[in-house]
Amino acid sequence: MFSNKLNLDDFMLGLAKRNPHEPEFYQAVYEVAQSVIPYINHHPEYIDARILERMTEPDRIISFRVCWEDDEGHIRVNRGYRVQFNNAIGPYKGGLRFTSHLTLDTLKFLGFEQTFKNSLTTLPLGAAKGGSDFNPKGKSDREVMRFCQSFMSELHKHIGVYTDIPAGDIGVGGREISYLFGQYKRLENQFQGVLTGKGLEYGGSLIRKEATGFGTTYFMEEILKEHGSSLEGKKCVISGSGNVALYTAEKVMQLGGHVLAMSDSSGTIHIPDGISREQLDWLIDLKENRRGRIQEFAEHFQCEFLPDTKVWGIPCQIAFACATQNELEKSDAQQLIKNGCIAVAEGANMPSTLEAVHLFKKNNILFAPAKAANAGGVAVSGLEMTQNSMRLSWSMEELEDRLKTIMQKIHSQCIKYGRGEGETIDYVRGANIAGFKKVADAMLAYGVV
Structure with missing residues (x-):
């Protein structure tokens, strides 16, 4: 049996040897491993069964x-x-x-x-x-x-x-x-319900399109609530203008926040007083139906357009990273901190570099990692699977309630496993350990497979 303690550097060297020239995969595993290895070292059953090594190898x-x-x-x-x-x-x-x-x-x-x-x-x-x-x-x-x-x-x-x-x-x-x-x-x-995200006419679910953005916003609201605040009146910037960004913006506005900036790969729009409902509807139509560029929005509404510029330089209190992986770099994090940002949520998959995440944690920025904040989309996909299996459809209100409950449960798990000394909460550690434990325990139950 393997009873020695796991060492992070040794584990990552082994991973790199097995998976050469795969920096994004390496980054994703490192972000998890640095949280879960200390936990694993207090639970030798996971070490003996080589659970983390098995978990990093696709079936x-x-x-x-x-x-x-x-x-x-x-x-x-x-x-x-x-x-x-x-x-x-x-x-x-x-x-x-x-x-x-x-x-x-x-x-x-x-x-x-x-x-x-x-x-x-x-x-x-x-x-x-x-x-x-x-x-x-x-x-x-x-x-x-x-x-x-x-x-x-x-x-x-x-x-x-x-x-x-x-x-x-x-x-x-x-x-x-x-x-x-x-x-x-x-x-x-x-x-059969073999795909999710289907049209409503052939087995799809209401709010599937909106789910990731809505879930990200609900999760941020839970974090703020835990720390005695809310989105009401907060100045927010949102990177991207795809589904996640658009419906993060919609839910932020519904909860009383102000969306000052959004972007696409061509640049950023900046509206100091916040995007209006009419403007957001126009942007949704531009992106979902006409497949246009965000510069067209700026030209139509005569607002500021910053070509080839990210949203992170615009002063805000809450930042939502909703575009793509590694879009929020160390220099962007420094700019957000300098401008007084208090919280960051990852609506995309791994949009922040490791250096950016470390800066946020070092400066006590409330940070919602993707595997928790981004989970609303797959949650409603799971609800779509359930509806398909039962041959029924739930209402929009019922689905939103279920989504909100799921995001609250995710937040509770993050608190359970992420609470440290002095009542501080490390949401990265909490999400990683909570997600790891359920899968690891199932793998242990199956034996060596």
């Missing part, structure tokens, strides 16, 4: 060719992936991402993060991630349809309602999910 990685024909009749070739990371507590669950720069490194980091996030929801959900280096931007609907049909022709062999239930992610919205689901139904001749 399987599937890679496949995707051939499709563009509108000019040219044959195009992309690569598809599905990383089925861990199914200790339920069937694999996690999004599909279509983006030209997708790598296995990114998918492994996302799948690993998903393991802890899904555990925190308290729902029976394993963890997976997948996608392709196909970029739907600039493609016609017919081209996207042909790609999705080809992609699902291979993926359907590896998924199912009791095996793996994918969802959408970056580049995979309602249009892509509908084409993927249609092809699955065509191939299997079964109407």
Whole structure:
């Protein structure tokens, strides 16, 4: 039996040796390992069973060719992936991402993060991630349809309602999910809830589109409430203008906060008095239907546009990182702290670098890590699975209540495992240990598998 204490540096050296040239995966594991290894060292059963080492190794990685024909009749070739990371507590669950720069490194980091996030929801959900280096931007609907049909022709062999239930992610919205689901139904001749994020007409759930943003905001509200405050009247900045950012903005405004800035890859819009409901509706239409750039918003409403600039330089009290991984760097954290920011929530997956997170903790900034704050999307995906299994649909009010309850439970777990000396709460440690314990105990129960 392996009874020696785990050492963080030695563990990470072993991980790097097994997974060379995968910095994002390495970063995601390091962020968890530095929290859970001290906990594991007080529970030798986890050391003896090599649980953390097993947890960092995916159950399987599937890679496949995707051939499709563009509108000019040219044959195009992309690569598809599905990383089925861990199914200790339920069937694999996690999004599909279509983006030209997708790598296995990114998918492994996302799948690993998903393991802890899904555990925190308290729902029976394993963890997976997948996608392709196909970029739907600039493609016609017919081209996207042909790609999705080809992609699902291979993926359907590896998924199912009791095996793996994918969802959408970056580049995979309602249009892509509908084409993927249609092809699955065509191939299997079964109407099953094998994908989430579906349209309401064919088994989807209300508030699925809004869920991640709503959940991130609910989680931040819980943190502020724990510390005697609220979002009411707070000046907020939100990076990004995709689903997560848009619906974080909507819920922040509903709870009385003011959204001063949002962004996309081209730059940042700045509205000193806060975005109005009319302006947010216009931005949602721009991004979801017309697929435009945020500069068009600035031109339409005659507001300040800062090209090639992040939102972090705009003074605020609350910052929501809702765009993409590693977007919030050390210099950005320094700027937020300098400008009086009191709290940061990660709506995207791992949007803050390790250096930024360390700065936030060092300066007593309330910090909501992605695996907790970002869990609302997969939580409502889990609720969509339940509705599909029961052949019913819940109302928007009931779903929002269930989502809010789940985010409150996640917050309670973070407090339980993250409370330190002097009543301080380390939400990173709390989320990591709470997410780890449930999965680890299940893995122990199964024996050596």
